[in-house]
Every structure is written in C-alpha cells, then in structure tokens.
Amino acid sequence: MTAYTATSAAGRGSTAFHASLRQRRGGLRSNDFGSDPLPCWIGRVDGLEDEPVPGEFATIDCRNNRLAWLGLQQDGFLAAAREAIARYGADRVAVVLGTSTASIGATEEAYCRVDETGSFIPSYRDFLLHSPHSLVAFVQGLLGATGPAFTVATACSSSAKVFAQAERLIRLGWADAAIVGGVDTLCGSVLYGFNALQLVSDEPCRPFDVARRGISIGEAAGFALLERVAARADAPQLLGWGESSDAHHMSSPHPQGLGARLAIAGALERAGLAASAVDYVNMHGTATPANDAVEAVVVAETFPETTRASSTKGWTGHTLGAAGIVEAVACLVALDRGFMPGTLNCTAPDPACGPQFAIDNVERAPQIALSSSFGFGGNNAVLVFGRGGRA
Amino acid sequence: MSELVVRVAGIGVYGPGLTGWPVAAAVLRGEREFDGADPPRPAPGLLPAAERRRAPDTVLYASQAATEACAMAQADPAQLPCIFSSTQGDIAITDYMCATLVQTPRELSPTKFHNSVHNAAAGYWSIATGCREPATALSAWTDSVGAGLLEAAIQVADSGAPVLFAAYDVAAPGPLHSAVPFDRAFALAFVLAPPDSAPGMRLALRRAADGAARDAVDADWARALRAQNASADGLALLQALAANAPRTLHIGAGPQLTLRAEFAP
Secondary structure, three states, X not given: OOEEEEEEOOEEOHHHHHHHHHHOOOOOEEOOOOOOOOOOEEEOOOOHHHOOOOHHHHHHOOHHHHHHHHHHOOOOHHHHHHHHHHHHOHHHEEEEEEOOOOOHHHHXXXXXXXXXXXXXXXXXXXXXXXXXXXXXXXXXXXXXXXXXXXXXXXXXXXXXHHHHHHHHHHHOOXXXXXXXXXXXXXXXXXXXXXXHOOOEOOOOOOOOEOOOOOEOEEOEEXXXXXXXXXXXOOOOEEEEEEEEEOOOOOOOOOOOOHHHHHHHHHHHHHHOOOHHHOOEEEOOOOOOHHHHHHHHHHHHHHOOOOOEEEOOHHHHOEOHHHHHHHHHHHHHHHHHHOOEOOOOOOOOEOXXXXXXXXXXXXXXXXXXXXXXXXXXXXXXXXXXXXXXXXO | OOOEEEEEEEEEEEEOOEEOHHHHHHHHOOOOOOOOOOOOOOOOOOOOHHHHHHOOXXXXXXXXXXXXXXXXXXXXXXXXXXXXXXXXXXXXXXXXXXXXXXHOHHHOOHHHHHHOOOOHHHHHHHHHHOOOOOEEXXXXXXXXXXXXXXXXXXXXXXXXXXXXXXXEEOXXXXXXXXXXXXXXXXXXXXXXXXXXXXXXXXXXXXXXXXXXXXXXXXXXXXXXXXXXXXXXXXHHHHHHHHHOXXXXXXXXXXXXXXXXXXXXX
C-alpha cells in the first residue's frame, strides 16, 4: 500500500484519524440528518453540503460522490493515484471500490420531487446517478484510469473484499496498480432501514459493552493504492485475505461464527502466518447484541492472550460499505504510527470477550494487524496487513 | 496482459422467450421463433419452497439461471464460489424503499430493507445451497455482464477451481423508470471451470485493442431485449455458445475496457 487515506466523522484524512484515535476523541453526534431525525447518534462528515464535485461530473453530483471527492483530496492521495497512472499507464490501473449506499440518497431525493406524471424531474433523470456503479464511474472518470473497474456491493464487507479482487488482478497480470477503497454516506434508507431491524442504538454505540444497544450509523470515504511490493518495499503490505459465506441468515450472524472463522483462517493461511503472529485485530464490532456476542467468542478462541483486539466504531460509527477500508486504514495507521487503538464507549466488556479485548489504547507497535468485516447475506472478508520492510 | 482460459461447464438462462438453455440455444441458432411474452415466474429448484414463494424477482431470476447452470455442469453448488453481477440489483425494492421514505419512513419493512442489499441474490443463494465459499456481488453499470465474467475468470485462474457466475436485472417500476430504462427481467449464469478435458466450450479472455467494436446478437428481438435490460448484453455470449463453433467476440467490461472473447469447441 503505497498510499492510503480515510475521511470519516473521526477526521478528514489519516493524520486527523490518527489524532482522534490517539486522543480517544470520537466523532459521533446526536442525529441531525434529514428533516425528521430518528433519536440516535450518527457519524456525520461536515461540509459535504457546500462542496460539490467538479463541474464535469455534475450529472452524478450526490452526497456519496462529494464524500469520495473530499476523501480523495486528503493525505496526498489524489497526487499519488495520478502519479501511478502516469507511471504505469491509465489502462494498467484498476479501480475497485466498495459501497452499500452508493448514490441511493440522490434517488431518495428524486422521489421527494416527482412530477405530476410520476416521473423524476429532469435534473434527476441521469441513469448512472441511480446506479450502484456511480461511485466507481466518478472515481474512474476523475482519475482517467481505464483498467478493470468494479463496484463491489456485499453490504458491510464491500470495501474489504476489494483488496482481494485487486490483489488477484495485479497478481494475474490484469493491472499493475489498483485504487481500492469505498464510500458510503448517510441516507434515509440506511437510517430507517436499520431502525426497522431494531439494530440502531439510541445512544452512542458501545462495542462489546455488556449493555450495548446497537449501531450508530456513520459515513466515510477511504482509499488505498495497491502496487507490487517491489514498488516500495518499506510501505505497509497486504499479506493475506480471506473470504467466506455464513450460509445461515440474511441479517443475523452464524451463531458460532463459522463464516467468520473460515475467513480468518483463509486470510492467515494465505499470509502464511499462525494466529499467534497477529498483534492487533480490528474487529467488526458493530455494537449489535448479536454481532458482538459471536465475534467476541471467535476472537477469544482464535487468538492468543498476547493479541490485542478492539473495535474502532465508537470513533466513526458503523460506516457500512466503507467500514472495510476505514478499518483497514485504522490498521495501517496502527502499523505506521506504532500503537494499537482500543475501544471507545465500552465500560463493562461482555463476559464473552477474551483477554485480547482492549478498551484502552496500547502504546506498543504492532507488526501484524488483521481486520474483520462481516456483512448482510452472511458475507465475510478478513484482511491481514504487515509493516513494510518484510520480504 | 495474461490470457484467462476457462471451460464453460454449465449454462443457465431465464427471460422473455428464453426459458432455459435448450429453448434459448434453439432461438439463438435461429431454429425457433422468439416468443416475447413474459415467462412464468421462475421457481428455481435449488431454493426451498418457502423462498420460491416469497423471494423477490431478482433472487428468483438469478437463482433460476444458476440452478440450471449447476445442473448442466453436474456441480455441487455448495462447493462453488459465486459471483453475482447486476446493473441495478433489486430495483423494485429500491422503488419501495424510496416511496416509503417519502410517505412513512418509520414503517419501512425490515425484510425489504435487508433484501435491498446488492448481495441479496448471492446471500439467498449461499443460504439455500449451504455454500460457505466466497460470494461476490458486483456492478459495472451497463457493462456488468462483461465485468462479472472477467472477475469470474480471474477467480478460476487464481484458485484452479470452478466458480458460478450469474448476471441479472429486473424491470424498473415507478418513478425510477424515468431514469432506468429497464422493462424486462433477464438472468444468465455460467459455471466456469479450469480448461481441463471435460465437455464444454473453451473461452479465452484478453483485453481487446482500444476502440474495438462490441458484438451484439443481430436480431430485432435481441436488440429490443438488450435495450430493456442491460444483463441481456450476455446474449452475444450465449449465441456463441449455442453455435458451438470457433468464434471471436468483443464484449464491454467498462466504458473503456473491452474484452476479446475467443470461443473454441
């Protein structure tokens, strides 16, 4: 990973994210999104209302692409991506991004303003604006990359799976570099949808707390530039990935976490590592009663006591389709800055949590970090990252 | 750019006038008249009876094509990683969600919400077949068939094992139809395997030269269906498979990415 960035309620760019993590300053606020906000907490990124996308993309201007545009401009990512395109050629750079909401917020707006014939008003009639692919089309168009491009939309594992797809594309010779990541934004669909499933907490989310009451929904954009290790050997590395399905239920995890275990085992096997080599686990840790109960046991039974495990969703909220990339960046920040984030808003851990579970930040530099993402449909993805300088 | 070679071990299709591979192959060979009437609601054999009744059309169409492809390949679906690709996913649920958010947002159906995810078809499929292999749900707008085919072939090359690939879209209801010009439901599926000696056409994929013209089935009904459902982009692939003769096709996988697909019996 020769460049990476994340923008969420916990800050614009990875330096701000790092400061929030280090200072344990969360970004959640009382819900102020929309005209009739549900009583809950959200992780909202300020300023999107006033920062449109560049004019040539006006037909697909929407909150999601605005957040993508804002995110791309942090940490010098835009320059790094353009430099890679200049170096390898536009056709050798892939764009693989995850999203669950994409531009659905714009479709929701269009439904508020249908004309007397029941059609969208003309400014909302762009086909691409209403497609899940609007994000990738925007980023690809903006950068001018013409390599393979995919939208991965597997709910909350979306922007973790993109790393696996991009790594395969590079290894099999279909690209020399890939821009991976994901963007999800606040919208009525996810706020009222998760509310309907009774998964939204009325207080800031408390991952792994015994009295946790559900998620706080957040929005985020994150990106990473993936190249072969030889491009810059001292950059942090993607060592392995694992993917699996629960084959259990659309919106509840497998009770024994079978799919999660398969994905963790697959990622470690691909990385050629034992579980004991993992210093830090960034857990999915949504703060729903079901997810955290299952995941706590999986982590307690999989990793040694010396591993530290935490959820960073208390800082960002659950950024859904962007959770994979935000938490990948949390791992990369941990590797590069030499510490391990703990868990925010958890005061009394669920007794299912093992000795790995960390509430406080740990001021020790990890060498190997693992990130778990689990989505609706029982869709699981796990990534393993290591510090640069490895072979 | 490395060439990806796969064997097409199984084929499934479901849509207007194309109710299963034997019918579709005959139509695509010009041996049978295209009947454009809406087909019966699919009842895919691999979904449990309860799901056949209540699952949304996206799930039924994708699962119908996938069931047929797995049967032809004599493959155990529980062992196949799957790639589901769709321009719009469940656009009927998108219509429901957006309309409900305008009227009564606090009454949104929880089931419709979890069915609204783009990977709903992949999720239902993996649950019904007991498949714990990776499931991927993609979109590449109107190039979702070509992009999904590329991802499926990449996965076969990576793992050396077969995968299931399904592409589907359904009609756009309500106000969404003023932006998304989909009028018909259509799904296709392939089981793609490494190029071993078992039966099935070989398909070799490379990136085509920039500006290569894309192939489509040269028939009015096919052009009409393609205009009404982007997943019918795959008709050109199906026609080459139905002909069972050497053929080179160009298929879109992105705005500036065209695949050169070489078929050999």
